[in-house]
Amino acid sequence: MKKFNNVIVRRPCKAVCDGITSAPELGQPIYEKALKQHDAYIEALKKCGVEVTVLEADERYPDSCFVEDPALITKACAIITNPGAESRNGEKDEIIGAIRKFFPEDKIEYIKAPGTLEGGDVMMVEDTFYVGLSARTNEEGIRQLGEILNKYGMKCVQVPLEKVLHLKTGVNYLEHNNMLVSGEFITKPDFADYNKVIVPEEEAYGANCIWMNETVIVPEGYPTVLKAVQDLGYETLIVDTSEFRKIDGGLSCLSLRFWA
Ligand code: CIR
Numbered sequence: 001m002k003k004f005n006n007v008i009v010r011r012p013c014k015a016v017c018d019g020i021t022s023a024p025e026l027g028q029p030i031y032e033k034a035l036k037q038h039d040a041y042i043e044a045l046k047k048c049g050v051e052v053t054v055l056e057a058d059e060r061y062p063d064s065c066f067v068e069d070p071a072l073i074t075k076a077c078a079i080i081t082n083p084g085a086e087s088r089n090g091e092k093d094e095i096i097g098a099i100r101k102f103f104p105e106d107k108i109e110y111i112k113a114p115g116t117l118e119g120g121d122v123m124m125v126e127d128t129f130y131v132g133l134s135a136r137t138n139e140e141g142i143r144q145l146g147e148i149l150n151k152y153g154m155k156c157v158q159v160p161l162e163k164v165l166h167l168k169t170g171v172n173y174l175e176h177n178n179m180l181v182s183g184e185f186i187t188k189p190d191f192a193d194y195n196k197v198i199v200p201e202e203e204a205y206g207a208n209c210i211w212m213n214e215t216v217i218v219p220e221g222y223p224t225v226l227k228a229v230q231d232l233g234y235e236t237l238i239v240d241t242s243e244f245r246k247i248d249g250g251l252s253c254l255s256l257r258f259w260a
Pocket of ligand 1: 020085120121166169248250252253
């Protein structure tokens with residue numbers, strides 16, 4: 001099954017070492033290493049048969065390599081979000097140019113203040129979009145997203161978050177009804193009907209894998225997750241994201257994946 005033919009990424013900037021983090025004990029990312037890991041990420045995406053648009057680094061925004069957050073792309077429209085983290089809010093104005101290359105103006109929607117939303121809080125399962133109510137995404141942002149999605153015949157389901165930064169920090173859909181779940185998501189009733197693959201606590205970061213046209217990209221260093229994904233029958237590719245992990249970033253955050 002080929003669902004994505006395009007991906008947008010942004011190169012990490014030197015200021016990536018100052019990205020927002022909830023885990024300062026892991027140390028700051030090392031720019032040169034982050035670049036190498038980003039190179040490998042792009043190569044892995046290309047192996048999955050997609051065209052990769054690489055945006056230039058933007059030194060004004062330390063977290064700007066996490067392009068998943070300022071935009072959300074669906075099969076019918078693109079949505080420019082309104083990131084709830086103040087230092088990241090301006091990223092929404094910098095992603096529009098890339099989005100306009102793929103979507104006409106009447107298919108670009110906007111989340112507006114006081115609504116806030118970050119793409120990391122949104123998980124697409126066919127025409128249903130699960131949205132985390134988080135420190136970054138508020139009720140008004142979710143209400144606006146619901147209105148936009150309904151207009152195009154899609155819907156959203158609100159999922160209150162307890163501990164994690166973003167929804168997809170802990171739950172990711174691998175198509176074919178398969179879902180990787182960790183921590184607070186293991187018992188959430190919203191996901192009861194999926195084939196849940198439970199990620200052990202010590203590999204929680206590994207729950208952030210991405211399905212790319214029947215290949216699943218798995219972060220390096222999470223053997224239980226890797227085996228579980230392979231046992232489901234997927235091809236896998238492994239990418240080291242340890243520098244991005246230091247600032248709470250993972251595989252999904254680093255790209256916008258879509259069909260255009
Ligand atoms: C942040 O706190 O916003 C960044 N340091 C990490 C963003 C990760 N993005 C994502 O999960 N979609």
